[in-house]
Amino acid sequence: MFNTYDSIGVSVVGKSEVSTVVYRVGECMQELIKLWKEYESSQAEKNCESSQNGPTLEIRIPAEHVTATNRQVRGGQLWGTDIYTDDSDLVAVLMHTGYCRPTASPPSPAIQELRATIRVLPPQDCYISTLRNNVRSRAWGAAIGCSYRVERCCIVKKGGGTIDLEPCLTNTSSVEPTLAPVAVERTMTTRAAASNALRQQRFVREVTIQYNLCNEPWIKYSINIVADKGLKKPLYTSARLKKGEVLYLETHSRRYELCFTGEKMVKATTVSQAHETETEKSLTHNLHSTNGEISTVDGDSVMIDVFRWSCCKKPLPQKVMRSIGIPLPLEHLEVLEENLNWEDILWSQTGVSVAGKDYPLARVHFLSPN
Incomplete structure (x- = not known):
């Protein structure tokens, strides 16, 4: 669900080491969970409780993937608000948090990539759903693996130079009606249904879900x-x-x-x-x-x-x-x-x-x- 990032090295920011990986679409990633497990082990060796703030990870996203036509975005691979599940797609998260707009148009040819710094966090008891910046995240009611939040995002221009991006966290709607989710049907397969179907080696029957006037x-x-x-x-x-x-x-x-x-x-x-x-x-x-x-x-x-x-x-x-x-x-x-x-x-x-x-x-x- 979360995408694979190829590890390409370690860069030093201040006194902390930040792992740098490259975003790839549609493959499972283990780097995020691996970082969290290593962090938990190091805290256990020091005989102290794990902090709510784990290590950071820098993700390099090629510009061609920053579009609403990205299949991970179209598939709604996004659980949570502000804090997201470890298998939430980063491009969808950046659109949900307002660092970039969910448009089908590709970025400017002058843009080489986005670089996002995410903070690895402990698993949450639940992840809430909101409609924000015309992107709806999904809810999940159990702790899984680990979580993360975006702490920084910038544009890297071709030929050098960066531009810091600002999030837009106020354009939310979890109660007020909007036209988009009311009139549009969405089909999705729950994790439980998918895993059960896999065990039984059969096709998954999709269920049509509509969102009510309160976006539920x-x-x-x-x-x-x-x-x-x-x-x-x-x-x-x-x-x-x-x-x-x-x-x-x-x-x-x-x-x-x-x-x-x-x-x-x-x-x-x-x-x-x-x-x-x-x-x-x-x-x-x-x-x-x-x-x-x-x-x-x-x-x-x-x-x-x-x-x-x-x-x-x-x-x-x-x-x-x-x-x-x-x-x-x-x-x-x-x-x-x-x-x-x-x-x-x-x-x-x-x-x-x-x-x-x-x-x-x-x-x-x-x-x-x-």
């Missing part, structure tokens, strides 16, 4: 996710809602909430009119064709499940939503339909119809109060 990964809308089909009725959407889960659905501009709100009593004759094709016996028992439950109270009345359809006033990150409560408090919602029968909610290949109004959907996500 959600599942692409599919009728197979929400339709009440199959033999496992506890997995029906309506059953999951009754257990306390809440379904959030998005168009390309708005977010909606669908939740179970309880039961209401209706006259059996009203239910009969709504289900003309059902027999009298089926009206007085649970209707499993849609998994919306109807319970007999007496000869004239039945209890049916009811649901609420609301528009979220503002898309909120999941962490914030969990902190304020799921379903969301009413002050965060515009309630569009209350006391809905499950039969009032009709799913299709492109979206959902609620009480006769159509909503074209792009993404869906279940959240539970826990």
Whole structure:
């Protein structure tokens, strides 16, 4: 995942020795981990704890690789923010940190290479995802190998001379919606899926991921996710809602909430009119064709499940939503339909119809109060 760098020697900067290596695309690198292990061993010999700052490594990047068409950049080989996993691609990191822009155009012919000095760091418990400078890094929730951060980057001109580059760390977006990730689908294979596929010697099935209005990964809308089909009725959407889960659905501009709100009593004759094709016996028992439950109270009345359809006033990150409560408090919602029968909610290949109004959907996500 991280690229190979050919070791070409050691240069002296001040009193510290800095290993210098050359960036190469698409091959695994061991130099970073090797430096960290050597540093840990030296600290152990001195009977002192490893510092949070390890050794530095100078990377020489040929100018032709500093482009968004670099396959490591296109493949999203980038985990973390400011501090990155050891297998994060350095060109992608430099674009994420704003040392260079993610454009498909090659650098000026006057540029020979970039030189980046990175600091080797201990593994982090987790690496967070952000959208920064139009480059999205990915999240990783476990410590692996070691980490690194960029401390300096400069241009080396043909014929000699250098120009120091400055990072741009403020152009970030982890909450606010942007056009790029909302409308674009991305396919990626997780590390676990890839390794499992390798063991089983089979092709990897890729999963389509979309980013929601808060730039968090959600599942692409599919009728197979929400339709009440199959033999496992506890997995029906309506059953999951009754257990306390809440379904959030998005168009390309708005977010909606669908939740179970309880039961209401209706006259059996009203239910009969709504289900003309059902027999009298089926009206007085649970209707499993849609998994919306109807319970007999007496000869004239039945209890049916009811649901609420609301528009979220503002898309909120999941962490914030969990902190304020799921379903969301009413002050965060515009309630569009209350006391809905499950039969009032009709799913299709492109979206959902609620009480006769159509909503074209792009993404869906279940959240539970826990």
